[in-house]
Amino acid sequence: MSEPAPQPRNTRQRTAIREAIDASDRPLGPQELLEIGRRDVPSMSLATVYRNINALLEEGAITKVELPGQPPLYESAGLKHHHHFHCDKCGRVFDIEGCPGNLKPLLPEGFTLTGHEITLYGRCADCA
Ligand SMILES: [Zn+2]
Numbered sequence: 001m002s003e004p005a006p007q008p009r010n011t012r013q014r015t016a017i018r019e020a021i022d023a024s025d026r027p028l029g030p031q032e033l034l035e036i037g038r039r040d041v042p043s044m045s046l047a048t049v050y051r052n053i054n055a056l057l058e059e060g061a062i063t064k065v066e067l068p069g070q071p072p073l074y075e076s077a078g079l080k081h082h083h084h085f086h087c088d089k090c091g092r093v094f095d096i097e098g099c100p101g102n103l104k105p106l107l108p109e110g111f112t113l114t115g116h117e118i119t120l121y122g123r124c125a126d127c128a
């Protein structure tokens with residue numbers, strides 16, 4: 001009998017993915033999470049990344065960022081209200097602090113506003 005590992009591999013993989021998302025200042029996709037996760041757990045597979053993403057979504061630890069025409073990205077749950085910037089060149093999505101605020105005047109009469117999402121497009125500093 002070999003010594004038990006200090007942490008089961010499943011837990012290490014879950015922790016690695018969660019920490020990658022929590023440490024990032026922008027939403028990440030499964031391929032990026034795989035690259036970061038493999039620094040901790042070199043045997044990690046893309047299927048494992050997807051399985052853990054789904055588990056973390058169910059736990060409410062992370063949320064999905066869905067931009068039109070883009071595969072979903074993931075970020076920590078509980079971030080304060082913010083918006084996103086999509087770089088047309090490298091395809092990365094960045095968090096933008098702040099909000100233009102009062103959008104109610106845009107509504108047709110009789111409509112009620114329950115939320116909004118704003119995505120800006122352009123070139124990030126690396127690509128400009
Ligand atoms: Zn870029």
Ligand SMILES: [Zn+2]
Binds near residue numbers: 081082083100116118
């Ligand atoms: Zn806003």
